[in-house]
Amino acid sequence: MIAIIGLLLGIVLGVLLEPTLPASLQPYLPIAIVAALDALFGGARAWLEATFTDKVFVVSFVSNVLIAALIVWVGDQIGVGSQLSTGVVVVLGIRIFTNAAAIRRHLFHA
């Protein structure tokens, strides 16, 4: 319940306050979002597997986001930013799909 409230609150805040990132951070937001989605799916799967701990969840969430952004930032510095961001998105996407499949199996046995 609180989680859903938090989700709605986040949406409302984003819509109402219209926060803007500094332009230098702008390219890393999409990657960070994908990484956060991956962390969320991983958390859900861990919860279903009864291995969920909030500490691990928070740490993995933050580190996922930071590492994804960092990888892309480093890629930008050495001139392969677009390729690296594509790679990160692909890897995270694969992980999201894997996690989603595990969640599906847990919930529906299918």
Next chain:
Amino acid sequence: MPEPAPGPTAGGPPRSRRARSSRPATERNSADAGRHPSRGGGLDPMARRAQRRRERDREQAPAASARPGDARPEDHRPDGDRPGRDGSAEPGRWASLARALLVPSRHQVLLGLVLGLVAMGVVMQVRSQSADDTYSTARRTDLIQLLDGLSAESRRLEDELATLEQTRRELETGADSERTARQEAQSRLEELSILAGTAPAEGPGIRLHVTDPQGKVNAQVMLNAVEELRDAGAEVIELDDTVRVGTSTWFGDGPDGLVVDGQPLQSPIVVEVIGDPHALEEAVRFRGGLVSEITGPQVEGQVGVEQLDRVVVDTVRPPTVFQHAEPVPR
């Protein structure tokens, strides 16, 4: 409550071999390719955790069970209030999910915080995507490439523009010169047709009324008069509204008097002349000229001279068809 556990994103947790081997084969197959031993999948996570703890304890004290592999996990559950086993456990699973959603806990606060963050980020990103298009998030190299393409395109278009403008100028000057030539030819044609007498003409000039009661005005007098008028700049001469004087006009004396171009002229003769009126009048009035000749004792006629602002000459001559002469090709 927080218990050391594998990371949520780290795939399957390193589970104990014993737990896996303790499951019946059918159950293992129904699970996720054997990767996630969803033992007690229908249970609430807390209960499952308790179960694992119990199993761990059992591992540390192997004497507790003679052959753990034979035992089903459910057998070791002291609280038998959990309904259902795997497979038939849907309601319990969903119920635990619903309970976890509804019952406030620290998890929930944390998850709410994280979800709120992610939602905010997504909203920001969606906003920035929809607000200003692709360029704000594009990379520098992409932008440079884009810019290069655009400037090359604009250079190409400018070249094309210059070429087209050049063409337009050429066409315009061509059209201009053609128009000028046509106007020139037209005015020349008009000039020449007035000169040849093939076109009607109008303009300032004089009108002479020559009264000749005795019929003494002959071809010689008339020819002299025409010559003098021409000397004075006469451009168009018409006699009696019937004869247009041209290059091939001839004057003769017929039985009934003066004949011009085959037309007999009777007194009074009206001579209409287009030219500078003042010069023309001078040309007929000078001593020994037309007026003095006609009013003189030999003819004893009268000449009326009037200057007019507008003399209209309608009579035309048939165009001359040249049989021998033709223009020299330029």
